Amino acid sequence: MTPARQRLILAFLLLFGFCARAATFKSPLLDHHSWRQADTAAIARNFAREQFNILYPQVDWRGDRAVGYVESGLEPLAFAVAALAKITGRFHPEIGRLANCFLFLGSAALIWTFIRRRYDGATGLVAVYLYALGFPLVLYIERSFMNEALLICLSLLCLVAAQSWLMSSGRRWGWLLMLLVASSLIAAIKLPYLIIWAPVAGLFFEKDGWRAWRRWELWLGAALSIGVALAWYRHVHALGQLSGLSFGLSDKLFDAELMFTGKYPMKVLVRLVKDILGPVGFVAAGVGFWMAVRPRRWCELLGCGAFLAYLTVIVGGNFQHDYYQLAFMPIAPAVAAPALVALARIAPGHPLFRHRETWLAALLVLAAFATFVRSTSFHSWYEYGADSVLFCDAADSFAAPQDRVVFIGNNDPALLFCMDRKGWLLTEEDSSEARVRSIWKAGAKLAIVPGAPVRDEVWQLLKTDGQLVFTAGRIVVYKLN
Numbered sequence: 279m280t281p282a283r284q285r286l287i288l289a290f291l292l293l294f295g296f297c298a299r300a301a302t303f304k305s306p307l308l309d310h311h312s313w314r315q316a317d318t319a320a321i322a323r324n325f326a327r328e329q330f331n332i333l334y335p336q337v338d339w340r341g342d343r344a345v346g347y348v349e350s351g352l353e354p355l356a357f358a359v360a361a362l363a364k365i366t367g368r369f370h371p372e373i374g375r376l377a378n379c380f381l382f383l384g385s386a387a388l389i390w391t392f393i394r395r396r397y398d399g400a401t402g403l404v405a406v407y408l409y410a411l412g413f414p415l416v417l418y419i420e421r422s423f424m425n426e427a428l429l430i431c432l433s434l435l436c437l438v439a440a441q442s443w444l445m446s447s448g449r450r451w452g453w454l455l456m457l458l459v460a461s462s463l464i465a466a467i468k469l470p471y472l473i474i475w476a477p478v479a480g481l482f483f484e485k486d487g488w489r490a491w492r493r494w495e496l497w498l499g500a501a502l503s504i505g506v507a508l509a510w511y512r513h514v515h516a517l518g519q520l521s522g523l524s525f526g527l528s529d530k531l532f533d534a535e536l537m538f539t540g541k542y543p544m545k546v547l548v549r550l551v552k553d554i555l556g557p558v559g560f561v562a563a564g565v566g567f568w569m570a571v572r573p574r575r576w577c578e579l580l581g582c583g584a585f586l587a588y589l590t591v592i593v594g595g596n597f598q599h600d601y602y603q604l605a606f607m608p609i610a611p612a613v614a615a616p617a618l619v620a621l622a623r624i625a626p627g628h629p630l631f632r633h634r635e636t637w638l639a640a641l642l643v644l645a646a647f648a649t650f651v652r653s654t655s656f657h658s659w660y661e662y663g664a665d666s667v668l669f670c671d672a673a674d675s676f677a678a679p680q681d682r683v684v685f686i687g688n689n690d691p692a693l694l695f696c697m698d699r700k701g702w703l704l705t706e707e708d709s710s711e712a713r714v715r716s717i718w719k720a721g722a723k724l725a726i727v728p729g730a731p732v733r734d735e736v737w738q739l740l741k742t743d744g745q746l747v748f749t750a751g752r753i754v755v756y757k758l759n
Contacts, residue, residue: 279399279400281399284399284400284402284403287403288390288402288403288406291386291403291406291407291410291411292383292386292387292406292410294410294411295382295383295386295406295409295410295411295417296379296380296382296383298410298411298417299378299379299382299417299420299421300376300379300421302421302660303372303375303376303379303421304372304375305375305660305662306662306666306667306670306696307319307371307423307692307695307696308662308663308666308667308670308692308696309659309660309661309662310418310422310659310660310661311422311424311599311601312662312690312692313689313690313691313692314422314424314601315374315422315423315424315692316690316691316692316694316695316696317337317525317691317695318353318355318356318374318423318424318425319356319359319371319374319423319695320336320337320338320691320694320695321335321336321337321348321350321353321356322353322355322356322357322359322360322363322369322371322374322423323360323363323369323371323695323698324336324337324338324346325353325356325357325360326359326360326363326364326369327369328345329345330360330361330364332352332353332354332357333513334347334517335347335348335350335353335356335514335517336348337523337691338691338694338695338699338700338701339523339689339691339694339700339701339702339703340521340523340700340701341682341700341701341702341717341720342682342720342721343521345521346521346523346700347517347518347520347521347523348514348517348518348521348523348524348525349514349515349517349518349523349524349525350514350524350525351425351466351467351468351469351510351514351525352463352466352467352510353425353467354425354428354463354467355374355377355378355423355424355425355428356374358377359371359373359374359377371423374423375421375422375423378419378420378421378422378423378424378427378428379420379421381420381427381428381430381431382410382420382427384431385409385420385427385430385431385434386406386409386410388431388434388435388437388438389402389405389406389409389434389611390402390403390405390406391438392434392437392438392441392612393405393406393611393612393615395441395445396441396577396612397615397616397619400619401615401616401619402615404615404618404619404638404642405611405612405614405615406611407642407645407646408559408562408610408611408614408615408618408642408645409607409610409611411645411646411649412556412558412559412642412645412646412648412649413554413555413556413559413607413610413649414552414553414554414556414648414649414652414653415553415554415600415601415603415604415659416430416554416604416607417649417653418653418659418660419601419604424601425467425468426601426604428467429464429467429468429471429604429605430604430607430608432460432461432463432464432467432471433460433464433471433474433607433608434608435456435457435460436457436460436461436464436474436475436478436608437474437477437478437481437577437608437609439453439454439456439457439460440453440457440478440481440482441481443457443495444481444482444485454495457478457495457499458498458499458502461474461475461478461499461502461503462502462503462506464503465503465504465506465507465510466506466507466510469507469511470588470592470595470602470605471605472503472507473581473584473585473587473588473605474581474608474609475496475499475500475503475584476580476581476583476584477577477578477580477581477584477608477609477612478496478499478577479496479576479580480575480576480577480578480579480580480581481576481577482495482496483576483580484574484575484576484577531591531592531593531594531595532590532591532592532593532594533593533594533597536593536594536597537590537593541597542593542596542597545597546589546596546597546603549600549603550603550606552652553600553603553652554600554603554604554606554607554610555606555610555614556645556648556649556652557648558618558641558644558645558648559610559614559645562613562614562615562617562618562621562641563582563610563613563614563617564617565617565620565621566578566612566613566614566615566616566617567579567582567613569616569617569620570613577609577612578609578612578613581608581609581612581613582609582613585605585606585609588605589603618638618641618642619638621637621638621641622635622637622638622641663751664751665729665750665751665752665753666692666693666696666728666750666753668750668751668753669693669696669697669728669748669750669753669755670693670696670697672748672750673696673697673698673699675748676724676747676748676755676757677697677699677723677724678723679698679699681699681723681724682699682700682701682702682720682721682722682723682724683697683699683700683701683702683722683723683724683725683726684701684702684703684704684714684717684718684722684724684725684726685701685702685703685704685726685727685728686704686709686714686725686726686727686730686732686736687704687705687706687709687727687728687730687731687732688703688704688705688706688728688729688730689703689704689705690703690728691703693726693728693753701722702717702722704717706730706731706732709730709732709733709736710733710735710736711733711735711736711738711739714736714739714740715739718758722758723757723758724747724755724756724757724758725740725744725755725756725758726753726754726755726756727740727753727754727755727756728752728753729751729752729753740756741756743758743759744756744757744758744759745757745759
């Protein structure tokens with residue numbers, strides 16, 4: 279295949295991958311992971327309206343506080359969207375989704391560069407195809423208002439920068455600087471994604487063997503990443519202590535009960551097959567790991583090993599949230615694509631498949647079909663409730679802009695974000711009559727029950743001392759007199 283034809287195919291893959299993501303970028307932030315998208319969007323909106331300083335992220339679920347500083351990772355995506363809102367004079371949450379769609383183009387181009395250099399152009403195209411259309415959850419996440427698309431792109435940038443630095447024999451310092459900056463950003467945004475240093479170290483081992491331990495670049499990168507992480511999390515921990523608000527940065531680590539009862543390994547395995555890699559990608563990743571053993575492709579081997587270690591350490595987070603497993607995405611194409619190419623080459627002859635490339639095409643079509651089925655299946659990631667949309671559209675009719683609100687029985691901030699109000703989010707366990715009364719006295723003007731189970735005494739309080747002002751399906755709103 280000529281280089282011109284490869285570039286043409288690459289352009290089509292980028293186009294179709296972008297369109298598959300951008301087709302739904304205008305959907306309200308009420309679909310899968312609505313809580314995480316709403317928090318990121320609220321931080322962006324608060325950057326734009328309240329304090330345009332990336333060092334001070336704020337959320338809406340701040341109760342009666344004037345500021346909502348939160349213990350969180352660095353939020354460059356939210357800050358970029360806020361900067362655009364400052365320029366245009368209006369905040370649009372859809373911009374956050376569209377920005378991630380464009381980040382897909384950068385990630386796919388980095389995959390093409392990395393795999394083409396490492397193997398060949400055909401394998402590079404297969405890798406881009408898998409990433410664009412064959413991995414179900416990443417297709418959804420790269421149109422969501424979340425940081426994962428940026429983290430994947432930065433991780434891939436680390437791989438390409440390290441590869442380019444080694445290819446230049448240490449003569450092009452810009453690549454080393456890019457590696458250090460990208461890994462430092464990862465350290466501040468989401469510390470676990472620093473597992474990318476394992477495949478980066480693998481590239482150094484492939485070049486220098488065990489002498490790679492002496493490479494000062496690796497030690498500098500590790501020290502800088504750890505230093506940036508410590509500095510950032512010390513800063514935001516102080517913010518969390520000041521406000522009492524946190525995303526829970528340390529509550530998702532090792533959990534022996536989950537790990538050793540079998541629930542956790544099985545849940546992660548099912549997700550990897552269905553959501554993260556898809557059935558074709560999962561089989562290809564297994565074959566690709568085995569193929570990497572004999573030639574000692576340390577980049578792929580250490581990348582897979584670091585991901586398994588990550589699954590062992592971050593048990594709580596990986597059990598609760600499927601998007602935690604997307605930390606495998608930066609290395610997944612490098613593991614799976616060569617395996618699919620190899621499987622097609624050794625496939626048996628058949629009248630319907632006279633050319634070996636036909637087997638490869640069949641596998642790729644099957645991978646995309648599995649992604650389509652998963653994306654449109656029952657309880658699709660793209661679905662959202664009609665009652666939630668009605669509530670969001672009608673919020674201004676029953677709530678004044680300055681009203682503080684309390685959500686009872688559900689701490690998902692999605693409806694709070696779409697209301698564009700500040701207030702409280704109470705879990706079902708925290709939704710006692712005494713707690714609701716204390717919040718009422720603290721200044722809450724509206725109580726919203728978003729279809730969650732509520733205790734009888736709380737219902738009695740709302741019906742006796744409140745005034746029903748809105749209903750939409752299971753969502754009920756009371757004005758607190």
